[in-house]
Amino acid sequence: MATHELDRRSFVAVCLAGTAGLALGFPLGEGNQALAAEAAFRPNAILAIGSDGAITATVPYAEMGQGAMTSIAMLVAEELEVAPGMVKTVLAPGENKLYAHPVLAEQITGGSASLRGSWAPIRKAAASARIMMIEAAARQWGVKAGDCTLADGRVVHAASKRSASFGDLALAASKMPVPADPPIKTGGFKVIGTSAPRVDAAAKVDGSALFGLDVRLPGMVYAAVQASPVIGGKLAGVDPKPALAVGGVTQVVTLPNAVAVVGRHTGAARKGLAAIQPQWEGGLSSLSTADLVSKADAALAQKGATAYTKGDVAKAFAGAASTFEADYRMPMLAHAAMEPLNCTVEVRNGACEIWVGSQVPGRARIDVAKALGLGEDQVKVNSYLIGGGFGRRLQSEWIVQAALIARDVKAPVKVVWSREEDTRQDAYRYHNHSRVKVALDAQGNPVAFDHRVVAPAIMQWFLPSLLWKDGVDLDATNAASGPYEFPNLLVDYVRNDPPEGLLVGNWRGVGETRNGFVVETVMDQLAARAGVDPVAYRRRLLPPNSRIMTLLDRLARESGWGSPLPAGTARGIAIQSGFGSHMGLVAQVRMDAGKVRVERMTAVIDCGIAVNPNVVRQQIEGGLLFGLTATLYSNITIKDGRVVQSNFHDNPVVRMVNTPKIDVVIIDSKEDPGGVGEPGTAIVAPAIVNAVFAATGKPLHELPLPPSMVERV
Amino acid sequence: MKLKVNGKVHEIDSEPDTPLLWVLRDIIGLTGTKFGCGVALCGACTVHVGGEPRRSCILPVSMVGDADVLTIEAVGGTPVGKAVQDAWLKVEVVQCGYCQAGQIMQAAALLTANPAPDDGAIDRAMSGNICRCGTYPRIRAAIHAAAKQGAV
Numbered sequence: 001m002a003t004h005e006l007d008r009r010s011f012v013a014v015c016l017a018g019t020a021g022l023a024l025g026f027p028l029g030e031g032n033q034a035l036a037a038e039a040a041f042r043p044n045a046i047l048a049i050g051s052d053g054a055i056t057a058t059v060p061y062a063e064m065g066q067g068a069m070t071s072i073a074m075l076v077a078e079e080l081e082v083a084p085g086m087v088k089t090v091l092a093p094g095e096n097k098l099y100a101h102p103v104l105a106e107q108i109t110g111g112s113a114s115l116r117g118s119w120a121p122i123r124k125a126a127a128s129a130r131i132m133m134i135e136a137a138a139r140q141w142g143v144k145a146g147d148c149t150l151a152d153g154r155v156v157h158a159a160s161k162r163s164a165s166f167g168d169l170a171l172a173a174s175k176m177p178v179p180a181d182p183p184i185k186t187g188g189f190k191v192i193g194t195s196a197p198r199v200d201a202a203a204k205v206d207g208s209a210l211f212g213l214d215v216r217l218p219g220m221v222y223a224a225v226q227a228s229p230v231i232g233g234k235l236a237g238v239d240p241k242p243a244l245a246v247g248g249v250t251q252v253v254t255l256p257n258a259v260a261v262v263g264r265h266t267g268a269a270r271k272g273l274a275a276i277q278p279q280w281e282g283g284l285s286s287l288s289t290a291d292l293v294s295k296a297d298a299a300l301a302q303k304g305a306t307a308y309t310k311g312d313v314a315k316a317f318a319g320a321a322s323t324f325e326a327d328y329r330m331p332m333l334a335h336a337a338m339e340p341l342n343c344t345v346e347v348r349n350g351a352c353e354i355w356v357g358s359q360v361p362g363r364a365r366i367d368v369a370k371a372l373g374l375g376e377d378q379v380k381v382n383s384y385l386i387g388g389g390f391g392r393r394l395q396s397e398w399i400v401q402a403a404l405i406a407r408d409v410k411a412p413v414k415v416v417w418s419r420e421e422d423t424r425q426d427a428y429r430y431h432n433h434s435r436v437k438v439a440l441d442a443q444g445n446p447v448a449f450d451h452r453v454v455a456p457a458i459m460q461w462f463l464p465s466l467l468w469k470d471g472v473d474l475d476a477t478n479a480a481s482g483p484y485e486f487p488n489l490l491v492d493y494v495r496n497d498p499p500e501g502l503l504v505g506n507w508r509g510v511g512e513t514r515n516g517f518v519v520e521t522v523m524d525q526l527a528a529r530a531g532v533d534p535v536a537y538r539r540r541l542l543p544p545n546s547r548i549m550t551l552l553d554r555l556a557r558e559s560g561w562g563s564p565l566p567a568g569t570a571r572g573i574a575i576q577s578g579f580g581s582h583m584g585l586v587a588q589v590r591m592d593a594g595k596v597r598v599e600r601m602t603a604v605i606d607c608g609i610a611v612n613p614n615v616v617r618q619q620i621e622g623g624l625l626f627g628l629t630a631t632l633y634s635n636i637t638i639k640d641g642r643v644v645q646s647n648f649h650d651n652p653v654v655r656m657v658n659t660p661k662i663d664v665v666i667i668d669s670k671e672d673p674g675g676v677g678e679p680g681t682a683i684v685a686p687a688i689v690n691a692v693f694a695a696t697g698k699p700l701h702e703l704p705l706p707p708s709m710v711e712r713v
Numbered sequence: 714m715k716l717k718v719n720g721k722v723h724e725i726d727s728e729p730d731t732p733l734l735w736v737l738r739d740i741i742g743l744t745g746t747k748f749g750c751g752v753a754l755c756g757a758c759t760v761h762v763g764g765e766p767r768r769s770c771i772l773p774v775s776m777v778g779d780a781d782v783l784t785i786e787a788v789g790g791t792p793v794g795k796a797v798q799d800a801w802l803k804v805e806v807v808q809c810g811y812c813q814a815g816q817i818m819q820a821a822a823l824l825t826a827n828p829a830p831d832d833g834a835i836d837r838a839m840s841g842n843i844c845r846c847g848t849y850p851r852i853r854a855a856i857h858a859a860a861k862q863g864a865v
Contacts, residue, residue: 065810067808195805198805201801201805204807205802205813205817206745206786206789207784207786208786214738216742266735266738266739266748267727337809338843338846339747339809340748385809388811388846418751419749419751419754626846648843653843655843656835656836656840657840659850661850
């Protein structure tokens with residue numbers, strides 16, 4: 001129905017693309033008394049200027065490699081006319097009231113939305129400081145504020161050759177009225193658009209950067225933990241003596257579904273945990289991956305809730321010259337970030353303090369308060385760098401687990417998951433299946449596109465107010481018809497939740513990743529049927545003069561599409577609009593004795609204004625390789641109710657030796673910035689599968705690639 | 714037992730089979746060396762022991778003996794380590810940064826043994842170190858840059 005379509009589009013416009021005209025996301029002036037005490041001048045929750053002139057920006061997002069600290073420093077620097085290196089950044093504590101994402105309405109780092117949420121609000125936060133400092137100086141000097149400018153950390157009145165440093169003005173500026181809607185630059189950027197060095201790079205190169213794992217507190221102890229290996233199982237009993245006999249072990253803590261061993265150092269705790277033999281009971285002890293696949297397959301036959309529709313699909317099928325139909329299956333995936341989950345907690349005197357890297361620190365605070373029976377104000381969450389999030393740290397059940405362990409420990413305790421625990425107790429990307437039916441005319445052009453999406457209802461609990469509507473998960477169905485204009489269209493959604501106890505969640509690239517694979521590989525099969533080149537075929541179906549059409553043409557040019565290839569190699573293409581950006585990839589693969597080797601990837605992105613082109617490139621390169629791992633290898637399976645995989649030997653990832661050559665082209669644009677963290681991941685599988693199709697003539701409808709086609713490294 | 718780390722001798726109170734990683738991180742307080750897998754599959758915990766790159770997550774502290782342990786915190790004090798760190802910044806390698814201590818230690822060891830490695834040599838030396846942010850192409854470029862700098 002048209003309304004729903006509009007809603008979806010307006011969501012895409014507001015949440016995923018637009019930022020102009022949004023309410024200022026970060027409180028100005030009032031409500032910050034506690035914060036204001038820390039600096040001479042604190043016009044809002046983001047910015048502080050000390051009487052020494054030090055500029056500090058509080059980053060309302062997690063930093064997990066995506067460059068949030070750098071881009072926030074750059075946006076602030078732009079409005080304050082200083083170099084980005086002059087802006088010190090600190091990570092915001094868990095505090096939904098002060099640091100909610102302007103669109104997501106909560107302190108969430110996800111959806112490739114950090115910069116999109118900041119684009120206007122952070123600059124306005126800095127602009128208010130600029131106006132207040134100028135006002136303070138103008139009053140002191142008895143000149144017009146409009147005649148004053150900023151340069152090199154000073155307010156300058158050129159006509160009278162007077163100037164004052166930010167530090168000298170800080171106190172006076174703090175007494176000026178806070179502007180309600182300060183104007184920000186609309187062009188003529190000096191910092192935005194430059195590849196300013198990452199502000200977090202030096203500390204990450206010399207070992208001084210502090211991740212959650214690196215928290216050190218006086219008197220702290222360390223814990224290793226194991227939860228029930230059987231999904232949904234409970235702890236039946238455990239003899240703690242073998243653990244307590246290990247040197248350095250001080251305590252064994254039991255939870256309803258887990259056991260933790262506490263020691264003077266992590267080595268002792270891990271050895272103690274390995275020494276005990278907990279007994280588990282209950283849970284889904286007969287569950288297997290085959291059951292979950294069958295259930296998702298069965299869901300393909302059900303009629304779903306309409307996500308969006310256009311025209312008359314039934315009529316178009318009735319009059320079609322031919323039809324295409326395919327079922328798609330995508331496996332369970334783990335996040336496998338390099339930093340295993342860990343969390344340090346102290347519970348003392350009816351209060352709880354947490355040191356952690358979280359993508360939802362405000363939500364973690366609420367969840368822990370609830371679990372411990374405390375008020376939210378009695379829980380404090382201190383934020384640390386994250387060694388890869390990829391969506392895993394959008395859950396907070398592991399933080400609650402650490403808090404429950406800490407409740408029984410009389411010291412701050414750092415709970416560190418093993419790699420095995422991190423792999424087996426993940427909040428997995430769940431099984432996603434799709435059924436696509438296409439009605440074609442005599443020339444092989446689609447007259448109707450019918451896509452049934454079978455996926456779990458993650459958004460119903462994760463972001464219900466924004467992304468769950470009328471029984472449809474708006475993330476799972478996002479981009480389910482690609483960027484194409486089909487005369488008749490139906491996307492419906494069949495909810496397929498995991499069995500109770502199996503935790504699933506968001507995984508880098510979210511709905512766009514599942515749907516990009518489906519839609520873009522369908523396109524190549526349709527093109528092949530029509531006997532048309534995949535680029536030419538797509539051009540027929542894209543809106544004329546659109547950004548995605550421009551991108552497709554640029555991608556064809558940059559990749560040398562159509563030019564001769566060495567024997568045994570083939571190219572595949574995929575394009576997508578998502579996260580407020582437009583992305584395309586050509587993958588070049590070599591077929592060697594039936595094995596697929598990805599040799600080269602040429603990516604083009606239109607992400608609007610690239611605030612920091614270097615960071616954009618990093619995110620695309622990294623997103624591509626993250627997606628490459630999933631395409632080649634990733635497949636989390638369950639047997640007898642237990643996750644089979646445990647570490648990098650059986651859940652392998654791409655390594656340097658099988659990293660293809662990557663080129664990234666950024667399209668020059670004046671549009672507002674789009675997201676860049678996830679588009680790279682979403683685009684990989686279809687480009688590679690299309691290249692394999694081009695090489696072999698065999699379409700693939702499942703991920704990962706068949707093990708027989710993949711060389712293990 | 715005694716343990717010499719970054720030129721300083723520490724008196725360590727731990728079980729002899731405690732992996733060096735946890736002695737460095739939790740007992741001495743050098744947290745730059747990271748924990749990734751616990752079984753020498755990912756390289757995040759790489760340090761130098763007697764000049765050789767070793768996975769500290771599986772190396773019992775008692776096996777170190779009187780060998781010098783060098784970690785990310787002090788590798789910049791060596792010409793090779795400094796060149797590698799400078800190249801890492803110049804090429805803008807890091808994203809999340811978690812694996813980079815191990816990558817840098819591994820790269821410094823490579824360049825010490827082979828001052829001008831080609832891509833094949835780099836791939837062979839570095840493929841035991843996992844990066845989930847996908848910084849591999851930049852690591853490769855940074856190693857070439859460090860080699861070219863001639864400081865090695």
